Amino acid sequence: MKITDVPFAVLRFQYQIARFPLQVIEERVVARLDDEAPARLMYERSLGMLDLAVGNALCAPEVEQRGAALIERSEALRRAAQLDATAETVREAADADLESTREQAARDQQQAEQDRQREIKEARQTASERKQNAAQNAQKRAADAKEHADQVAAQRVKAAETARRQEEAVIKATEKSVEKIAQTKLDDAADKAGAAAAKRSQADRIEDLAQTEKEKRQQERAAKN
Known part of the structure; x- marks a missing residue:
């Protein structure tokens, strides 16, 4: 020394x-x-x-x-x-976001179903009114046609029947369009629920990463001891 x-x-x-x-x-x-x-x-x-x-x-x-x-x-x-704190914060935020999105999705689905039922009801009511009006118009045209010659009356009845079929075709097309719009709203609500589940999955992955890191540190401490 x-x-x-x-x-x-x-x-x-x-x-x-x-x-x-x-x-x-x-x-x-x-x-x-x-x-x-x-x-x-x-x-x-x-x-x-x-x-x-x-x-x-x-x-x-x-x-x-x-x-x-x-x-x-x-x-x-x-x-x-x-x-760990970051993972917990992300998880809590994801849970809150998921719950909020689920509630909103449920409200949207309920509203979409109500709108669909209302629109279908209105469409059917309108269709019924149009059918009644078409029938009344057809009867009126037929009555008017009977006042003329048989040939002219027959032509007018045929024309009235054609108009009624066209009117029914328009009504059916309207009903299909209303149902398609309502289905689109339901699909949008389902997409929102899927996005919330994806956020929850991301939070779970972060939490798993934190747990893995913690276990690794515990193993290292155990090895040192």
Whole structure:
């Protein structure tokens, strides 16, 4: 040993004595806290930075390595806690969004069904009125035609029948159009529900990633112990 190493050895010994109360606090108080508790992480990081600085200043590699290990552990746990918090926030937001979207989708589906039923009812009522009007017009035209020659009357009856069939064709086309619009609204509501489920799936993936990271850290701590 060089004579110049003696002061460093004395200082390292004195540091170990000065650090003993901090070690006692860590073992008897801090160690009882949760691994990811902010107070524990802050204490371990501070103690690690102290070991790192003193170890570097006093040429004590073992002290410096111990400090670096404490800092690395506290940083890893802090990042894990942040990741857990982020995953929880995303999951809660996704749950709220999913619930809101489901409620909105249910309202949209209910409204779409009500609109479909109302529009179909109105279309049928209009069709019935048109049929009645067409029949009345046909009868009127037939009555008017009977006042003329039989040939002219027959032609007018045929024309009235053709008009009635065309009117019915228009009515059927209108009913199909109304049903198609109502079905489109129902499809839109189903798409919204699908989008909410996709957001929930994304939140679950983030939560799984956080859980995997946490298990990995636990395994690493178990391996070190």
